[in-house]
Amino acid sequence: MSSMDCATFPMHPKMDEQLARAFAANEEEEEKHIQKVQNAFLYYGPYACQRLKRSMDYLNSLSGEDQIMLARYRGHLECVRTCIDRNQAVIREILRERVLYPAEEATGDPSADRWEFDEPPPNVRHGDMDQAQSTLKLIARDWSTEGALEREQSYKPIIDSIVEYYKPSDFELKEIKILVPGAGLGRLTYELACLGYSCEGNEFSYFMLIASNFVLNLCDYENKYVLYPWVHQYVNNLRREDQVAAVRFPDVCPLKNPPKGHFEIAAGDFLEVYKTPNAYNCVATCFFIDCANNVIDFIRTIYKILVPGGIWVNLGPLLYHYSDVSGQNSIEPTFEDLCIIMESVGFVIETSRTGIRTKYAQNPSSMKQSEYQSLFWVCRKPDTFEEQRGKRKASREPHDLIVREDSEEEEEEEQQPEQNEMGQKQQLKTLAMANGDTEMKAQPT
Amino acid sequence: MSSMDCATFPMHPKMDEQLARAFAANEEEEEKHIQKVQNAFLYYGPYACQRLKRSMDYLNSLSGEDQIMLARYRGHLECVRTCIDRNQAVIREILRERVLYPAEEATGDPSADRWEFDEPPPNVRHGDMDQAQSTLKLIARDWSTEGALEREQSYKPIIDSIVEYYKPSDFELKEIKILVPGAGLGRLTYELACLGYSCEGNEFSYFMLIASNFVLNLCDYENKYVLYPWVHQYVNNLRREDQVAAVRFPDVCPLKNPPKGHFEIAAGDFLEVYKTPNAYNCVATCFFIDCANNVIDFIRTIYKILVPGGIWVNLGPLLYHYSDVSGQNSIEPTFEDLCIIMESVGFVIETSRTGIRTKYAQNPSSMKQSEYQSLFWVCRKPDTFEEQRGKRKASREPHDLIVREDSEEEEEEEQQPEQNEMGQKQQLKTLAMANGDTEMKAQPT
Numbered sequence: 097m098s099s100m101d102c103a104t105f106p107m108h109p110k111m112d113e114q115l116a117r118a119f120a121a122n123e124e125e126e127e128k129h130i131q132k133v134q135n136a137f138l139y140y141g142p143y144a145c146q147r148l149k150r151s152m153d154y155l156n157s158l159s160g161e162d163q164i165m166l167a168r169y170r171g172h173l174e175c176v177r178t179c180i181d182r183n184q185a186v187i188r189e190i191l192r193e194r195v196l197y198p199a200e201e202a203t204g205d206p207s208a209d210r211w212e213f214d215e216p217p218p219n220v221r222h223g224d225m226d227q228a229q230s231t232l233k234l235i236a237r238d239w240s241t242e243g244a245l246e247r248e249q250s251y252k253p254i255i256d257s258i259v260e261y262y263k264p265s266d267f268e269l270k271e272i273k274i275l276v277p278g279a280g281l282g283r284l285t286y287e288l289a290c291l292g293y294s295c296e297g298n299e300f301s302y303f304m305l306i307a308s309n310f311v312l313n314l315c316d317y318e319n320k321y322v323l324y325p326w327v328h329q330y331v332n333n334l335r336r337e338d339q340v341a342a343v344r345f346p347d348v349c350p351l352k353n354p355p356k357g358h359f360e361i362a363a364g365d366f367l368e369v370y371k372t373p374n375a376y377n378c379v380a381t382c383f384f385i386d387c388a389n390n391v392i393d394f395i396r397t398i399y400k401i402l403v404p405g406g407i408w409v410n411l412g413p414l415l416y417h418y419s420d421v422s423g424q425n426s427i428e429p430t431f432e433d434l435c436i437i438m439e440s441v442g443f444v445i446e447t448s449r450t451g452i453r454t455k456y457a458q459n460p461s462s463m464k465q466s467e468y469q470s471l472f473w474v475c476r477k478p479d480t481f482e483e484q485r486g487k488r489k490a491s492r493e494p495h496d497l498i499v500r501e502d503s504e505e506e507e508e509e510e511q512q513p514e515q516n517e518m519g520q521k522q523q524l525k526t527l528a529m530a531n532g533d534t535e536m537k538a539q540p541t
Numbered sequence: 542m543s544s545m546d547c548a549t550f551p552m553h554p555k556m557d558e559q560l561a562r563a564f565a566a567n568e569e570e571e572e573k574h575i576q577k578v579q580n581a582f583l584y585y586g587p588y589a590c591q592r593l594k595r596s597m598d599y600l601n602s603l604s605g606e607d608q609i610m611l612a613r614y615r616g617h618l619e620c621v622r623t624c625i626d627r628n629q630a631v632i633r634e635i636l637r638e639r640v641l642y643p644a645e646e647a648t649g650d651p652s653a654d655r656w657e658f659d660e661p662p663p664n665v666r667h668g669d670m671d672q673a674q675s676t677l678k679l680i681a682r683d684w685s686t687e688g689a690l691e692r693e694q695s696y697k698p699i700i701d702s703i704v705e706y707y708k709p710s711d712f713e714l715k716e717i718k719i720l721v722p723g724a725g726l727g728r729l730t731y732e733l734a735c736l737g738y739s740c741e742g743n744e745f746s747y748f749m750l751i752a753s754n755f756v757l758n759l760c761d762y763e764n765k766y767v768l769y770p771w772v773h774q775y776v777n778n779l780r781r782e783d784q785v786a787a788v789r790f791p792d793v794c795p796l797k798n799p800p801k802g803h804f805e806i807a808a809g810d811f812l813e814v815y816k817t818p819n820a821y822n823c824v825a826t827c828f829f830i831d832c833a834n835n836v837i838d839f840i841r842t843i844y845k846i847l848v849p850g851g852i853w854v855n856l857g858p859l860l861y862h863y864s865d866v867s868g869q870n871s872i873e874p875t876f877e878d879l880c881i882i883m884e885s886v887g888f889v890i891e892t893s894r895t896g897i898r899t900k901y902a903q904n905p906s907s908m909k910q911s912e913y914q915s916l917f918w919v920c921r922k923p924d925t926f927e928e929q930r931g932k933r934k935a936s937r938e939p940h941d942l943i944v945r946e947d948s949e950e951e952e953e954e955e956q957q958p959e960q961n962e963m964g965q966k967q968q969l970k971t972l973a974m975a976n977g978d979t980e981m982k983a984q985p986t
Binding site for chain 1: 592595596599600602603607609610611613614617775776777778779780781783784831834835837858859860861864865870871872873874875876877878881882885886895907908909910911912913914915916
């Protein structure tokens with residue numbers, strides 16, 4: 097995939113068509129890429145039906161005796177076909193308001209047949225089709241009742257740590273800027289924004305961006321849509337109904353439940369987009385850091401963009417995504433190595449746990465169950481006032497609405513580590529901006 | 542892979558070189574296939590080192606600052622290299638007595654460099670290399686102390702059921718013929734033979750056959766060899782040492798602990814090799830039935846080769862192996878469908894459980910843990926004397942060494958279901974043969 101330089105844009109509130117078109121015009125390569133993702137979504141149904149047809153063809157070739165024994169299985173395959181059609185219908189809805197990727201040849205009635213492909217669309221590969229199918233599972237993970245357990249496992253430790261560090265009783269939460277790189281379908285970012293923090297999600301994949309835009313901006317009531325996220329899993333099914341289990345989404349409607357805090361999703365490559373030092377009070381990464389060619393680049397960037405005293409909260413395994421991808425560079429440091437790296441970069445490891453049981457987009461009925469024994473840590477970018485800070489903490493309890501207490505004291509004392517003066521200003525400027533825009537623009541105020 | 546018709550041969554006692562050569566001469570295609578497997582084994586080291594080199598090259602391209610942080614990681618990669626070399630040395634041992642696949646050009650000193658390839662050998666694909674690596678993991682599963690838990694999970698329910706059905710107090714165990722299709726590295730077959738049953742393992746993969754031949758026939762004392770089965774797992778490692786953990790094998794030396802019962806391993810395609818009706822008292826399948834294009838073929842064959850009153854014991858998930866293999870036919874009936882199929886074929890389902898937690902060749906230290914919620918069942922091929930049989934059971938308890946009580950009574954009553962007369966004779970003939978050969982031929986008696 098191509099990088100997107102600093103081309104970030106808010107997806108919530110949603111980008112208007114003109115802005116999107118300008119963005120697309122400026123970025124021809126990007127437009128091509130978005131078109132490819134869109135084509136993969138549109139080819140979802142035919143691709144899934146091809147797979148189904150192979151089973152059906154083989155079934156039809158078997159002896160009459162075998163076919164009698166498989167009569168219910170045949171009925172089941174017909175049901176699988178229906179589920180694929182329904183998934184494709186939801187995907188059509190997801191693509192209906194294509195404000196993000198206006199292509200001249202593809203405007204008009206979204207339910208028309210020409211939205212779909214009988215032949216594989218150009219440049220779309222099996223990996224893209226896998227991603228289209230995975231997107232459905234990730235919608236279930238982030239935005240369905242069925243995903244609640246996975247979210248509890250993955251997001252709650254992160255949220256709890258942030259709330260513990262940036263206590264609502266001690267901070268004006270809307271002035272606490274949180275960045276969530278690898279935001280995916282956006283639920284973690286949304287939950288943090290609901291608590292009142294000023295949140296920015298960052299996501300690179302247009303499969304994720306298009307789907308999250310739909311959930312965040314275009315779903316107008318709870319549980320409006322039905323998906324069949326496990327319909328592509330033909331193996332390890334106990335019961336026929338397990339493969340065709342329905343999942344409703346969204347379990348919470350963000351349009352009807354706008355977060356208290358500022359909330360936006362920025363598209364782009366984390367390393368390309370985030371270059372401003374001392375910009376965030378917190379970076380929260382969940383199943384993200386193993387998406388780097390060189391994880392040190394991620395860690396160094398996170399360190400750089402945090403304000404002194406800011407924290408990085410991480411949860412996830414070390415499933416280095418490029419580990420066995422041909423043509424991709426990859427190193428795969430162990431947790432031991434990461435500890436060395438984090439401290440070398442300058443972080444203070446405040447908390448570190450291993451073995452956090454976390455499932456990721458698991459079919460709960462499958463006979464194969466996988467889970468990660470995830471890592472969890474809270475790292476702090478140190479400032480030079482840790483002793484005073486410790487004392488402040490002790491006397492902080494009864495305060496109300498303290499506006500960035502640490503920053504003020506740091507400014508008073510005028511002692512800042514290298515790069516910090518600029519960073520501090522940057523931070524204050526950012527906070528001021530956030531103050532003026534804590535409501536979601538798309539919402540009636 | 543090609544089928545092998547009825548070309549079975551005992552691997553334990555091991556085939557002599559002349560016999561092997563005759564076998565190979567008759568089966569040119571087979572010989573080619575064996576050569577390919579051997580080549581994959583010999584290419585193991587270079588292939589694994591290529592993967593390692595990509596990480597090392599990327600590491601060397603990083604900044605000096607990054608490389609300092611990764612100093613221990615670099616040392617670790619060098620350790621990985623050593624483990625790969627040691628694995629290759631064990632593979633050389635495994636291939637040393639190549640009685641199964643005598644190739645003219647490849648006799649001589651097995652430690653010579655020419656045993657290995659710098660270039661990919663002809664016809665060897667990534668899938669073959671994966672299988673060579675998997676073989677190391679399966680040796681650990683079947684023949685190391687570290688594999689004890691997995692064996693307890695997978696083999697104990699099967700063994701317990703067989704012992705319960707063919708009680709040592711009620712049967713002359715050496716007359717109870719058990720077939721284990723998909724015998725793999727042979728441990729389940731070995732354990733059943735150790736109890737005194739007359740056991741035949743069947744295996745299709747020469748990766749498995751070559752490795753099991755080594756463990757069963759050529760390892761002369763316990764824990765003689767060391768393998769590093771997890772060395773190819775670069776991701777999800779907590780500690781560097783997790784990737785390079787050593788596993789000794791064999792935990793039990795079959796040569797020094799020969800089974801009480803007859804024991805042999807037969808090579809070949811289950812559907813091609815096993816066509817004789819009413820030949821086995823028990824078929825035990827473990828992680829096997831999902832290896833079929835059409836699982837009905839397996840179930841029907843199992844039914845056919847069982848004697849009336851014989852049992853099929855199965856444990857495993859439904860990870861249909863051909864489900865997404867291009868160019869392969871596959872249907873994927875659920876457990877519900879299998880129950881219909883088993884009963885339609887004629888089986889009586891005696892016991893059936895779901896959710897048996899079973900790991901399969903899992904790295905115990907990995908941050909990713911998968912397990913199957915396996916199915917378990919005992920099915921019986923019915924005879925027409927079930928009522929009497931039920932009564933007999935009630936009065937059977939105190940008997941000693943009853944020789945195939947059911948068969949005798951069936952003969953007395955001369956009532957047999959279709960095909961049964963021939964089958965009964967076949968069975969008795971088989972039993973007589975087994976009586977004359979209950980010791981392992983390779984062992985001093």
